[in-house]
Structures are given as C-alpha cells and as structure tokens.
Amino acid sequence: MALQARYEDVPLETKQHLFDQVKADARFDSYLYGCYECGICVAACPSARFYDFSPRKIAQAAGRQDLPMFYEQLNDDIWNCSQCFSCTRCPRGNNPGGLITIMREVAINNGLSSAKHALEGYGRVVYKIMSTGTQVSPDMLQPNAFPDWGPHVQEISDNLELWRRALPPDTLHTTSTAWEVDDRTLTELYLIWHMTGVLDMIKSVDMGLHMILNDVMEELLDEAGYTAD
Amino acid sequence: MPIPLTVLENRRDARDDRGPATPPTEDVRERVFELEAKGEWLVQRVPDPWIGVTTKYGRTKKIPVARTWHHKSCGQCGHIPGYSTSIFWLIRKLGLDYNDPKDQTSCTAWNYYASATSNQGAQAAVAMRNFGAAYESGYFPMIHCGTSYGHYKEVREELVHSAELRDEVRRICDKLGKPFVMPEEIVHYSEWVYAMRDEFAKRQVLDLSGIDVTVHPACHYHKLVVEDAIYDPDVYGGQRTAVVSAVVTALGANVKDYSTWFDCCGFGFRHILVQRDFTRSFATLRKIEVMQEEANPDVVLTHDTGCVTTLDQSQFAARAHDRKVGVPVMSEAQFAALAMGAHPYRVAQLHWHNTEYRPLLEKMGIDWRERWREFEDDLERLKGNDKTFLTWEDADA
Numbered sequence: 277m278a279l280q281a282r283y284e285d286v287p288l289e290t291k292q293h294l295f296d297q298v299k300a301d302a303r304f305d306s307y308l309y310g311c312y313e314c315g316i317c318v319a320a321c322p323s324a325r326f327y328d329f330s331p332r333k334i335a336q337a338a339g340r341q342d343l344p345m346f347y348e349q350l351n352d353d354i355w356n357c358s359q360c361f362s363c364t365r366c367p368r369g370n371n372p373g374g375l376i377t378i379m380r381e382v383a384i385n386n387g388l389s390s391a392k393h394a395l396e397g398y399g400r401v402v403y404k405i406m407s408t409g410t411q412v413s414p415d416m417l418q419p420n421a422f423p424d425w426g427p428h429v430q431e432i433s434d435n436l437e438l439w440r441r442a443l444p445p446d447t448l449h450t451t452s453t454a455w456e457v458d459d460r461t462l463t464e465l466y467l468i469w470h471m472t473g474v475l476d477m478i479k480s481v482d483m484g485l486h487m488i489l490n491d492v493m494e495e496l497l498d499e500a501g502y503t504a505d
Numbered sequence: 506m507p508i509p510l511t512v513l514e515n516r517r518d519a520r521d522d523r524g525p526a527t528p529p530t531e532d533v534r535e536r537v538f539e540l541e542a543k544g545e546w547l548v549q550r551v552p553d554p555w556i557g558v559t560t561k562y563g564r565t566k567k568i569p570v571a572r573t574w575h576h577k578s579c580g581q582c583g584h585i586p587g588y589s590t591s592i593f594w595l596i597r598k599l600g601l602d603y604n605d606p607k608d609q610t611s612c613t614a615w616n617y618y619a620s621a622t623s624n625q626g627a628q629a630a631v632a633m634r635n636f637g638a639a640y641e642s643g644y645f646p647m648i649h650c651g652t653s654y655g656h657y658k659e660v661r662e663e664l665v666h667s668a669e670l671r672d673e674v675r676r677i678c679d680k681l682g683k684p685f686v687m688p689e690e691i692v693h694y695s696e697w698v699y700a701m702r703d704e705f706a707k708r709q710v711l712d713l714s715g716i717d718v719t720v721h722p723a724c725h726y727h728k729l730v731v732e733d734a735i736y737d738p739d740v741y742g743g744q745r746t747a748v749v750s751a752v753v754t755a756l757g758a759n760v761k762d763y764s765t766w767f768d769c770c771g772f773g774f775r776h777i778l779v780q781r782d783f784t785r786s787f788a789t790l791r792k793i794e795v796m797q798e799e800a801n802p803d804v805v806l807t808h809d810t811g812c813v814t815t816l817d818q819s820q821f822a823a824r825a826h827d828r829k830v831g832v833p834v835m836s837e838a839q840f841a842a843l844a845m846g847a848h849p850y851r852v853a854q855l856h857w858h859n860t861e862y863r864p865l866l867e868k869m870g871i872d873w874r875e876r877w878r879e880f881e882d883d884l885e886r887l888k889g890n891d892k893t894f895l896t897w898e899d900a901d902a
Contacts, residue, residue, distance in 0.1 A: 301625075302625065302663070302667055302669075302670070303625070303663070320767065320768075322768060322769045322771060322773070322787050322791070323773075323783070325787065325791070326783050326786055326787065327783070355775065358769060358771070358772070358773040358774070358776065358783075359618035359619075359773070359774050360724040360725075360728065360769035360772070360773075361655075361724060361725070361728045361729055362724060362728060362767070362768070362769055364728055364729075364731070365728075377617075377618070377621065380620075380621030381621045381624060383621070384620070384621050384622055394775070395620055395622075396779075397779045398619070398620055398775065398778065398779050401616065401619070401620070401778055402616060402620060402622055405579075405611060405613055405615075405616045406616075409610035409611055410579045410582070410583065410610070410611050411579035411580070411583075411611050411613070411615045411616055412579050412580055412583040412584060412615075413583050414583050414584070414586075416583070416584075417584060422818070424781060424785065424821065424822040425818045425821055425822075425859060426821035426822070426859065428821070428859045432857065438884055438887055438888060439856070439857075439884075440586075441887050441893065441894050441895065442851070442880070442883055442884060442887060442894075442895045443586050443590060443854070443894070443895065444590055444593075444594075444851070444852070444894075444895055444896060444897045444899070444900045445589065445590055445593055445605055446605065446894075447577070447582075447605050447606075447607060448582055448586055448589065448590070449894055453583075454577070454578075454579045454580075454581075454582035454583035454611070455577050455582045455607075455609075456607050457607060457608075457609070457610060458607045458608055460608065461607070461608045461609070461610060461638070462610075464634055464681045464683070465610050465631070465634070467677070467680065467681060468627055468630045468631060468634065468677060468681075469627065471630070471676075471677050471680070472623075472624060472626040472627035472630060472673075472677070473624065473626075473627075474622065474623050474624065474627045477622050477623070477624070478622055481622070
C-alpha cells in the first residue's frame with residue numbers, strides 16, 4: 277500500500293487534533309528549530325539502522341505540519357525509537373527523540389490502537405513500576421521471559437532467594453523488588469500517580485491493568501488516610 | 506508553522522556578547538539559585554568536602570566526597586547487584602559516610618522512555634519526592650543510573666523554565682509533606698568514581714597493565730543535557746566524556762579506541778523488554794563485534810545499568826550465529842573494586858553476569874576457582890541458616 281494510503285480514511289480533523297496536542301506540549305518549542313536535512317540525526321540513530329525509521333522525517337513532519345505523514349509516524353514509527361537521544365547531535369538543536377516522547381504520550385492519552393499494540397506484553401512492567409516503585413525485579417529473571425539470554429537465567433532463577441541473601445547491602449535482600457521500598461514511600465508514589473493523571477492514561481490503553489492498579493493503590497492510600505484528589 | 510530561522514544566529518550573537526570563551530548554553534544552576542532567592546524552593550548545597558571537576562563547556566562542577574544519599578538503580582539492584590554493591594564497597598573502603606535509603610523510589614524514567622505511560626508532572630513529582638527525601642536525611646543525592654541522571658537533568662530544566670510545572674509539583678510535595686528542594690548539583694556515581702580515581706589507584710593491589718579495555722559511554726549520561734557531563738582535555742582531547750576512561754587509565758589498564766564509540770548499546774528501553782531482536786542485533790553488530798575487530802579488548806567497561814545488561818546479555822544468542830562475541834562486560838565500579846582487592850563473587854557478584862569473565866579474572870591475577878569455592882561455602886552457611894545474610898564483614902573476610 278502506498279505511503280500513508282492506509283490512513284486516508286482517517287479524517288484530517290482527527291490528525292489535526294492529535295497534532296495540536298503534540299504542539300501544545302510545553303517542551304515542543306525547545307525540541308524543534310527547523311531542519312537542514314543534513315541527516316546527522318539519521319546517521320547517529322540506532323533505530324534507523326534496523327527499522328524503516330528516520331528522526332529527520334520526524335522533525336520535518338512536525339516542522340511542516342504535514343498531517344498525513346505525522347499521523348503515519350504516530351501509528352507506525354514512534355515505537356521504533358530507542359530513546360537514546362543520539363539524534364540530539366543535530367546542528368540545529370533539534371531533539372527528534374524528545375518529539376517522539378511527546379508523540380508517544382499523545383498516542384497513549386488518546387488510546388490509539390497502535391499504542392495498545394506496541395505495549396502488548398509490557399503491562400507487567402507497567403504494573404511493576406507503578407505498584408512497587410522499582411522497574412525490574414530479580415524474580416523477573418525467568419527462562420521463559422529471557423530465553424535468548426541462555427541457561428544462565430535458569431541458574432539465577434534456581435538460586436534466586438539464596439543469591440539475594442548473599443548480597444552485603446541491607447536493602448538488596450529482596451526478590452520481588454529491586455530494593456526494599458518502605459510503605460510510606462510507596463503510598464507517596466501512589467498519590468503522585470493519582471494526582472498527575474497517570475492512572476487515567478493507563479485506563480485509556482489497558483482497562484484491566486487500570487483496575488488492578490487502582491485496587492492495589494486504594495488499599496494502601498486508605499490505610500494511610502490519604503484521599504487522591 | 507513558523508520556523509525560527511535565526512536561532513543559530515541568535516545563539517552566536519549571545520555568545521559573542523558574553524565573550525568567545527564562554528559556554529554556549531546558560532548555567533542552569535544560576536537559575537536554580539535565583540529561584541531559591543525568590544523563595545520558590547530550597548537548594549540543597551553540596552556538602553564539604555567536595556572535588557571540583559570540569560564539565561563539557563569548562564564550568565566547574567562540585568562532586569561531594571561523602572555524606573551521599575544513594576539513589577539506586579532498578580536494573581543494577583534487580584539484575585546486576587554486584588554493580589550497586591561495588592559502589593558501596595568503594596565508599597566503605599575509603600571510610601566515607603553514606604546513606605542507602607529505603608524511602609527512595611525509581612526515577613521511573615525507564616518506563617517513561619519505554620511506554621510513555623506517564624507525563625511531565627508525574628516525572629517531575631517523582632524526582633522532587635526523591636530529592637525531598639534526600640534533603641530530609643541530611644545526605645546529598647548521588648544517582649546510580651545514567652537514565653535517572655539524564656532524566657533528572659531534564660526535569661530540572663523543565664522546572665526551572667516553567668512556573669506552571671513548579672506550581673503543580675509544589676502542590677504535590679506539599680500534600681506528601683515533602684520539602685520542595687533542588688540539589689545544587691545533579692551528580693552521577695561515575696562522576697564520584699572519576700573524582701576519586703587517584704584514591705583508588707593508591708589502594709590498588711592488582712597490576713592491570715596487561716588489561717585492554719573498551720569503554721562504552723552511556724547515552725543518557727552524555728547526550729541528555731550535555732553541558733553537565735565531565736570532560737577532560739587529557740582524555741581524547743576533551744572531545745569525549747572523561748568518566749570511565751580516566752578511571753581505567755588511573756588504574757594502569759589500557760583504554761582502546763573503536764569507531765562506534767558514540768553509538769548507543771541497543772537497550773532501547775522498550776526493546777530490551779519486549780523487542781529484543783533489535784537490541785541483540787545492535788549490541789553485537791554495532792558494538793561488541795566492532796570492539797573485537799578494532800580493539801580486541803579483555804573487557805568492556807561502562808557506567809550505566811542498561812548498557813551493562815544489554816552488552817552482556819546480548820552476546821549469548823549471537824554465538825548461535827557464529828558472531829565474533831565473547832567479551833565480558835561490567836561497570837567501572839566493579840572493575841575498580843576488583844583492582845582494589847574486592848571479592849569477585851561476594852562484592853562484584855560476577856555470577857549474575859552472562860558472558861564468560863573467568864579468563865579476564867585470570868589475566869587480572871585473580872584466582873577465581875578459590876574465590877568461587879569461598880563463595881560456595883558462604884552459600885552453604887546461608888542454606889544451613891548459620892547466617893541470614895552475607896554481611897560487609899563477610900565480604901572482606
């Protein structure tokens with residue numbers, strides 16, 4: 277199918293509405309200053325080497341307000357970005373990786389099906405970081421989760437509890453979190469998620485995850501006497 | 506949209522006004538203090554004593570020697586715990602005071618860069634909650650993760666330039682009962698390791714003159730808010746960040762150059778968790794193989810969570826394709842600890858690493874068989890419940 281043709285049926289108003297949300301982000305103006313078309317960002321970009329992906333096109337579509345191209349990128353490109361920010365080598369001062377951060381937020385806030393698809397299999401990680409305050413945990417090291425890392429992962433999994441006890445720092449004797457986070461701190465984190473609308477973002481892409489997180493958080497917040505307003 | 510075509514000219518004019526030797530960017534720390542003077546927030550000062558280091562545009566950055574509050578890293582603590590343990594061991598070896606807190610959360614930026622299931626306000630609130638916790642403890646934040654460090658610098662910029670964001674986050678901190686406080690400097694642990702490298706060299710017990718090292722500079726250390734990273738004219742003519750490389754040199758090992766040093770490791774944030782075909786390909790084809798062909802290193806050293814994980818774990822599957830892999834990977838903190846006599850399993854915890862590291866230990870003069878036997882004895886004692894946990898005293902026994 278020709279470039280952008282698969283999104284021809286999407287009304288221009290929808291594309292404009294989404295673009296306006298990206299442009300309204302406070303960071304937008306400091307991430308885009310025009311484009312020389314020099315391609316330095318593409319040369320530095322790891323994703324450009326393995327995907328049909330170009331940070332130069334991201335900057336150009338945003339600069340030109342090219343709505344069909346923007347919409348295509350919002351659905352097909354942004355999840356390929358590595359978010360390494362090598363593209364900030366731009367001599368013009370652009371930050372295509374930063375534009376993509378904003379575009380991803382807009383994709384999530386609007387519950388785009390492409391965003392839901394990109395996050396398939398990722399829900400357990402969102403659950404981990406939002407509910408425990410640490411992104412990855414020792415007990416995630418299971419052979420079925422990391423088969424490409426070899427039998428070494430099985431060895432860690434088999435010895436996990438014992439090997440964690442063999443760590444001198446007191447905070448690291450955990451298996452379900454990266455380190456020990458106290459309950460009060462966790463309660464404060466939950467309050468942040470509530471007060472900043474992050475739980476609503478989760479709701480727009482994964483209703484089931486939202487319900488589980490809400491249950492976990494409400495209990496601790498209630499116990500601590502907080503109301504999330 | 507109107508494109509500001511005069512942006513470069515304006516920057517040049519501004520630089521000319523300040524003089525040709527002045528940095529091309531503002532010193533955000535001045536703005537941080539201005540906001541303190543206006544009563545907008547508190548600024549936590551770097552405690553004495555501190556060491557002055559030079560950043561990208563020649564400014565001096567204060568690195569605290571001691572009384573540091575350790576903002577730990579999810580990936581380090583969770584999957585490569587010898588990384589965090591080695592940082593603490595180095596501090597303890599120098600007899601310095603530190604705080605390993607339980608009232609710290611992740612910066613949550615790994616998730617933010619992977620899934621975008623967060624927003625500016627939440628990210629800034631998480632940062633300021635952690636900074637508030639550090640301030641309450643009386644210890645100064647030292648950040649273990651490169652992404653946390655880079656992201657917190659972004660957050661600082663955003664808070665400095667947006668009164669609206671400051672108001673939002675201040676309200677949240679008030680609700681949490683946390684002080685609204687910004688540290689005077691945002692400090693990465695590898696900056697402390699850089700600043701203390703001569704102290705490590707004085708205490709070194711191994712001869713590393715035969716060890717060749719390639720260095721991978723972490724993207725979120727030197728590509729996010731670039732002016733805050735350490736540069737040194739004696740390291741690559743000041744054209745690359747000096748952290749890690751200067752430590753290798755101070756310890757008497759050999760830094761070997763390779764052409765793809767600027768490339769990322771392939772971590773990709775979401776890719777390492779749910780799209781590792783990309784991660785494995787990039788890590789092995791653009792990093793490890795290039796290092797092998799151009800420098801033939803004994804070890805790859807880096808200074809961030811994701812880089813150690815990616816470069817180490819990605820090599821296993823590449824063996825099935827007969828790729829030229831097989832170089833051990835660790836942090837410079839683990840390497841420095843080993844140089845100072847740290848136990849490879851009790852402290853550096855190398856059994857959590859994937860790529861074969863034993864030939865490296867032999868070359869460094871470490872009897873890994875004997876050290877593993879000692880560690881197995883530790884495990885037996887733990888199994889038999891003679892001990893609940895391995896202690897710092899055990900680590901140095």
